[in-house]
Amino acid sequence: MATLSKRILERAPAVLARGGKPTVGEFAAAAGVSRASFYRHFKSREALLAALDVTPEPETRERILGAAVDMVGEQGLRPLSMDDLADRAGVSRATLYRLFPGKGALLAALIESYSPLEPVTRVLNSRHDEPPEIVMPELARTAYRAIAGRSGLIRALFFEVSGLSAETEEVAAQAIARVVGLLVMYVTGQMAAGRLRQIHPLIALQSFIGPVFFHILTRPLAERVLHLDIEGEAAVTQLAEAWLRAMAPEEGAN
Secondary structure (H helix, E strand, C coil): CHHHHHHHHHHHHHHHCCCCCCCHHHHHHHHCCCHHHHHHHCCCHHHHHHHHCCCCCCCHHHHHHHHHHHHHHHHCCCCCCHHHHHHHHCCCHHHHHHHCCCHHHHHHHHHHHHCCHHHHHHHHHHHCCCCHHHHHHHHHHHHHHHHCCCHHHHHHHHHHHHHCCHHHHHHHHHHHHHHHHHHHHHHHHHHHCCCCCCCCHHHHHHHHHHHHHHHHHHHHHHHHHCCCCCCHHHHHHHHHHHHHHHCCCCCCCC
């Protein structure tokens, strides 16, 4: 009996490493036992996960995410190894896979904790009735505060997403599409109200997002090589104000 329990515990990390949310049947099959035998040793899937390692301390999740952000910044998201991440964060593989069963779950947590997508969403939801001369500079400053010093995650989201696994790509695409949808709604509403020039809303957003993100991504180089000395939030505010001037309604337009 004890041998079967040990075998289930030994084979379980390999099942978790595949990603997703493994079932009792998958754990049982990996150990070469029946589901009935599994349940004789572990009352539930959750009981097995609890037995694999001690319950993670509250700060364990944050430590893993912090290590993941650093690794994504260094090497990108695609080559990131979950096993290497466990080593970098100083946690067991069982703990890592219990908190983040795969790269999709890890990316979703990184987006929520470190990307500008969630903060930008909050600004759009709370200030959607305010005019663009207030909202757009605040969006630029919000994005800057969210990703200054952590631009690797943004590069991964926008430049690596098409090369990720289907599950991970879907997580990133859904997060990006949600924010873009809110931005399109806001910009088209302001165009209809006569506060912004009438152009294709996606072109309008690209002309806003592009300079802001380019500044954030190249700022370390500009500071080091070109001796840029303007404060970051002030810089992106000026970019947003330049966009507003370019997007001012044409004289005589209805």
